[in-house]
Every structure is written in C-alpha cells, then in structure tokens.
Amino acid sequence: MNENTKARLNGLLLSAAHKIGLFLAMAVICLPGLWIVLASFRPTVEIMAKPPVWIPGDLSFDAYVAMFSGVGQGGIPVIEYFRNSLIVSVTSTAIALAIGMAGGYAFARFRFKVKSSIFLGLMLTRTVPGIALSLPLFFVYSKLGVIDTHFGLIMAYVALNVPFTIWLIDGFFRQVPKDLAEAAQIDGCTRWQAFWQVEFPLAGPGIASAGIFAFLTSWNEFALASQLTRSVNSKTLPVGLLDYTAEFTIDWRGMCALAVIMIIPALVLTFIVQKHLVSGLTSGAVKG
Amino acid sequence: MKGWRPPAPFLLLLPAIVVLAAVVIVPLILSLYSSFTPFRLTQPASLYTFVGFRNYARILADREFWTAFGRTVLLLTVALNVEMLLGLGLAMLVEKATSGQRLLRTIMMFPMMFSPILVGFQFKFMFNDNIGLVNNALQSLGLTDQAIPWLIDGSLAFTAILVAEIWSSTSVFAILILAGLLAMPKEPIEAARVDGCTPWQTFRYVTWPFIMPFAYIAMTIRSLDVARAYDIVKIMTDGGPAKRTELIWTLVSRTAYADARMGLANAMAYVAILLSILFTVYFFRKLAAARTQIAAEW
Secondary structure, three states: OHHHHHHHHHHHHHHHHHHHHHHHHHHHHHHHHHHHHHHHHOOHHHHHOOOOOOOOOOOOOHHHHHHHOOEOOOEOOHHHHHHHHHHHHHHHHHHHHHHHHHHHHHHHHOOOOOHHHHHHHHHHHHHOOHHHHHHHHHHHHHHHOOOOOHHHHHHHHHHHHHHHHHHHHHHHHHHOOHHHHHHHHHOOOOHHHHHHHHHHHHHHHHHHHHHHHHHHHHHHOOHHHHHHOOOOOOOOHHHHHHHHEOOOOEOHHHHHHHHHHHHHHHHHHHHHHHHHHHHHHHHHHHHO | OOOOOOOHHHHHHHHHHHHHHHHHHHHHHHHHHHOOOOOEOOEHHHHHOOOOOHHHHHHHOOHHHHHHHHHHHHHHHHHHHHHHHHHHHHHHHHHHOOOOHHHHHHHHHHHHHOOHHHHHHHHHHHOOOOOOHHHHHHHHOOOOOOOOOOOOOHHHHHHHHHHHHHHHHHHHHHHHHHHHHHHOOOHHHHHHHHOOOOHHHHHHHHHHHHHHHHHHHHHHHHHHOHHHHHHHHHHHOOOOOOOOOOOHHHHHHHHHHHOOOHHHHHHHHHHHHHHHHHHHHHHHHHHHHHHHHHHHHO
C-alpha cells in the first residue's frame, strides 16, 4: 500500500512539474509579443511612468490613428510602406514559386550527375549574409539605376527565396508517388499533362506553404532592404520601423503599433502553413 | 540532322541558375574583385587601382576585426547549442502534453513569424534600462533598487542579444524535433522499457539517434540564415556601446556605408561569407551522414 501511494504521489508530482514547465515555456514565448501589443494601446505617459504602471488604466487606438494620419502629425507614411511591402513580397513570391517548382521537380523526379553538389551549391547561395550581398548589389543597382525601385528589391528577394523554395517543393514532390504520374502517362497523358493533372494538385498544399514561407521571408527581410531602398518609393515596413528611432529618442508607442501592423499578416499566414512546412522540410531531407 | 537537346533537369533548373547567377554570383565576383582595390564610394576611380592583398593583410592585422569575428563565432556557438537544448526540451514537453497539442504547437511557432528586426526592437523595449519590462519587474519585485543598464554595459548587452537570438530561433529546433518525436515508432521505446532501460538510457540510445537527423535539419536551416543576427544587433545596440557588441556583419556595414570604404568592407564580407559557408557545409555533411545511417537501419 505504501508503495502504491508513493508511486501515485510521484506520478502526480511529475505531471504537475510537467504542467508548470509547459506553462512557463509558453509564457516566455508569448510574453514579449503580448507586451508589445499592450504597449501599442497605452498612452506614452503610462509607458514611460516611473514607478511602472502595471495595470493599464486607459487603452486607446490613438497610436494607430496617429500612424495613419500621415506625415506631419507624428505619423510616418505607413500606407506607402505597407503597399511597397505587399507588392515586393507578393511578386517575388510568385516568381520564386514558378522557378522553385521547376527546380524542385527536377530534383524530385530526375536522376542526374552531381545532383547533390548542385543542391548544396544552390543552398550555399542562400548562406551569403544579406549585408555581405548588399555591398556589390548596392553598387550594381546604382549603376543600373534600379536602386530604390520595386524591381531591384523583387529580383533580390527572388534570388533569396529560390534555394529554400526548391528544397521545400522537392520534398513535396517526393511525397507524391511516382506511379501516379506514370499511370497517367500510360493512359495517354503527356508528361506535361500528367504534371498539371496529377502531381501538381497532390503537391498543391505543400507548394502553397512554400509560397507562404517565401512571402514571410520577403516580408521580414531587413539587411538588403535597408541598403537598396531610399524613400517612400520602395521602403518596406521593416525599414520603416527605423523611422521611429531618432538619435536619442524613440517613439515606443508608435513603434509598437507598427510592429503589430507588421506581425498580423505574418501571424495569419504562419497558422495556415504550419503543418505542411514541417513535412516538406523533413521529407526532402530525411528520405534523401 | 538532329539538334542537340539539353537534358530535361538542366532545362528545369535553368531559371533558378540564371537568377542566382545574376543576383548572387555575378555581384559576388564583382565584390571579390573590389576587395583587391582600395575602392571608396566617394572616389569611383579608386575601383581601378589594384592593390593585391592589401585589404586582406590589413584585416588580418586588425584587432577590431578579430574581436568582432571572435564575438560572432562565440555568439553563434552559444546560441546554436542553447537553442538546440531548449528546443529539445520544449519539443519533449509538448509531446508529453495530453491535451491541447494543436494550440501548444501553434504557440510554439509564434517566434518564427517575428521578423528579426522586430525581435530586436521588442527586446530593446524590454531590456530598456528606464522603462523596460525586465527592469520594471525586477524593481517592483524588490530584487534590485537600481536600474540595470542592460543595453549600455558591454557584456550585459551581449547577454541581451543572446537572449533575443535564442528566443527567436529556438522554435525552429522545437518544431522539427517535435516532428521527429511524433514520427517515431513507439515499439522500440516500449521494448527498451520492457528490457529494463532507465528513462535516461531509453532517451540516449533509442530516442536520440532517431531524432538526430531532425535536429540536423534544424541546424542546417538555421545555418543558412545565421546572419539574421545582424538585424537584431543593428536595432538593439548597433554594435555599441563602444563597439562592445560589434559582430562581423555590423562591422561590414559600418565600414561600407558609414566609412564608405567598400574595398575593405568587401574583404571583410568575404570572411563573413566563408564563415557562413563553413557552418552550412558542416551541417549538410552531418545531415547526410545521419541520413545514410537512418537509411541503413530502416
């Protein structure tokens, strides 16, 4: 009997410890983000208060109103930045997906020499740090006159996204059994038809998540954008965030509000991809 | 006469190769060339003076550069190891959870969607010595009566950056290791338990070898993108105070854009690129080895 209660107590303790650990971990993950959201609704006085005000007294949308009221009233051209971010991210994602589908299909369905070296080579172009790449790109772009344009940024982001898109899409095509496309070809489809009628629909959800991942990369990129953009013509949101920092003062509330604006699309999209993202990454890499 | 038709995979890969050549390879060749010149943005003519390895010689003798280099390697080593351990722990916590797994997994992905620049800003806000959450909490709890200068003191600032870096990237490890744990067949674990293994032995000799490839996938993905620490540091401290948190990437950007010494900066950038490539190739080879091992066992 003693043994029994001891074991039961142990089990209870373990499960309590597990719950507490889980709760703490989740709190650490969530807290910084929630704190930003909260701060964006609080008046500056309360954010700066000493001693700190823990229970928010007066919440309002003032920061958002100020942000969208344009330059001059304490606002920054958020709408333009948002538009730039959207144009650049969507276009570069679309192009990267088209290129990535061709490349991923080649890796998943064909055998050819030096396959793994080509794969590694593609990945290595991705490892070049953004800031290191920005030096020659800055020079080339200013010679070509495409600095501070959407086109320049889109090209850079396509190149940034292609390697990873190929990796993911390769993984998704591998999950589609080869026999299906072969059966379709025996039934009289051309290879091209077999691809669009059979393999593409099956790999579709995966390809969509590769797209969302590429979108997020472009949406969040800073190192290249900070050098290749100059004005409202092409500045994206991450670069725009720095508009709130002056030499010695920072408009914390405004920055928090902009941060919330930036995170919402990312949040929604990540929820959609989460399942496929992991399966794409692992199937390509583990099954080889 | 039949014309030569290029093989299909080559045609399919052609667009990718063209884009990468145009936007990455060619500019990099240009920057390799300019790293052998004293090129300054303010003096375009200096692009055509060839000085051989003078820039590299200068870097090799530059204490500031090697300090930044060492700090970068230190940051990456500590961050990657801690992320790996925390990610493993987090994945195992979530895997053990009996209910609400879907919600937990979603929360776990939360930091992944934060742009690095946002992570930097967020932690700059939290670690602010005057109004930051961390100091406010410490003071309200009475743990300290003075404001701790998180981002003003050199080593504290490095710690703060490390925390930000770890917060933002642990989830990559956690998610992929969790995928490994969920894909793992349950029989070997039960067999080990029946054979009298302790929980630690079960983990070490059954679970760990199985999830190792997943950990390496995470490592590889992370190593593709190590330079994102630049964004975090750029906004948190911008290499300050007094260059105490200067990483190789912030040093490159300062030399290139603030000092306008492109040639020298390109030489530094090449060292940074080599560092990244080294990390990636290392993990790719580990991944390949783990993969063949698994393929042999299955």
